Amino acid sequence: GAVVSQHPSWVICKSGTSVKIECRSLDFQATTMFWYRQFPKQSLMLMATSNEGSKATYEQGVEKDKFLINHASLTLSTLTVTSAHPEDSSFYICSAPDRSSYGYTFGSGTRLTVV
Amino acid sequence: QKEVEQDPGPLSVPEGAIVSLNCTYSNSAFQYFMWYRQYSRKGPELLMYTYSSGNKEDGRFTAQVDKSSKYISLFIRDSQPSDSATYLCAFLDTGRRALTFGSGTRLQVQP
Numbered sequence: 677g678a679v680v681s682q683h684p685s686w687v688i689c690k691s692g693t694s695v696k697i698e699c700r701s702l703d704f705q706a707t708t709m710f711w712y713r714q715f716p717k718q719s720l721m722l723m724a725t726s727n728e729g730s731k732a733t734y735e736q737g738v739e740k741d742k743f744l745i746n747h748a749s750l751t752l753s754t755l756t757v758t759s760a761h762p763e764d765s766s767f768y769i770c771s772a773p774d775r776s777s778y779g780y781t782f783g784s785g786t787r788l789t790v791v
Numbered sequence: 792q793k794e795v796e797q798d799p800g801p802l803s804v805p806e807g808a809i810v811s812l813n814c815t816y817s818n819s820a821f822q823y824f825m826w827y828r829q830y831s832r833k834g835p836e837l838l839m840y841t842y843s844s845g846n847k848e849d850g851r852f853t854a855q856v857d858k859s860s861k862y863i864s865l866f867i868r869d870s871q872p873s874d875s876a877t878y879l880c881a882f883l884d885t886g887r888r889a890l891t892f893g894s895g896t897r898l899q900v901q902p
Contacts, residue, residue, distance in 0.1 A: 719879065785832065785834045
């Protein structure tokens with residue numbers, strides 16, 4: 677089945693630094709990638725939708741200058757958390773529509789801890 | 792009113808029990824109904840999806856949708872300790888394309 681590879685699986689960074697998270701579709705072309713954030717014991721909240729070759733669409737309340745999304749190819753989408761702060765510590769997950777079913781394939785997630 | 796309501800649990804059952812997980816929703820634009828399983832610190836994996844009212848069975852799992860009541864359920868028969876995870880209901884409004892998730896129910900199956 678469709679696989680989305682997400683890296684890194686966890687990262688610890690200092691406050692004020694930037695962190696890049698990558699999601700690659702391994703055996704299909706992901707024209708669209710959804711980025712979610714999940715706080716402990718809470719549901720996945722959609723942050724933004726990226727489409728290959730165009731600007732990402734951000735959900736209300738998500739700072740586009742802080743969460744930079746790039747979808748330069750059909751197999752790679754990246755999320756960069758810029759000037760990270762402790763409140764950005766969360767679990768970030770990407771997801772792409774799986775054309776083989778009505779489901780969406782998720783990456784394995786990245787646990788970001790900002791200290 | 793929240794778009795999706797899901798009891799967070801935790802729900803603890805003995806091995807072999809039948810588990811019932813439920814979600815209610817308010818958005819009439821939701822066309823597809825899904826259940827995902829998420830193990831700790833992992834991405835969700837799709838268990839079941841359906842787009843019509845009624846039941847759909849896959850092995851030990853049965854998904855049930857009642858569009859008139861805006862209520863969906865997931866039943867797990869003969870539950871196993873390996874079923875211990877968080878179960879998320881998810882909904883798709885085809886116009887929006889992104890999934891809307893419930894808050895997840897944490898299930899613990901005791902051996």
